[in-house]
Amino acid sequence: MKQSYDSQQAPEPVGSYPHSLKAGPFLFxxxxxxxxxxxxxxxxxTLGDRGEILSYDIEEQCHAVLKNVKLILEASGARWEDLVDITVFLTNMKDDFKVFNKIYASYFTDHRPCRTTVEVNALPTPIAIELKCIAYIGE
Structure with a gap:
């Protein structure tokens, strides 16, 4: 059985997909x-006139993305501690990984899900970070 969820507090999806989808004991x-x-x-x-990124603060983006994950988990009936796997997409691994890693560690002190971090050339909107998360929520 599958069920999708949408948060009324997290940012709207930029395409035709839900914030999350429960499939069996997992929430994607x-x-x-x-x-x-x-x-x-x-x-x-900070964006330019054509929507290009002029500057960005990776620390502020990290806190915002982790807040959005929490909002989606809560709207889906899950908790932070239910996270089991996180894939991190950064557009600038060289400059941003160290900052991201420090902030991430402050959010995951006792509970530590698996994690993979990769660098990508671009993301669908003018952002420097995106997370893909999986939570185990049972049947």
Missing amino acids: LSGVGPRTRNSRDIPGV
């Missing part, structure tokens, strides 16, 4: 970025 979150709901603003990002 669609890619989560640091955007703000009902706004074109992206925490920590």
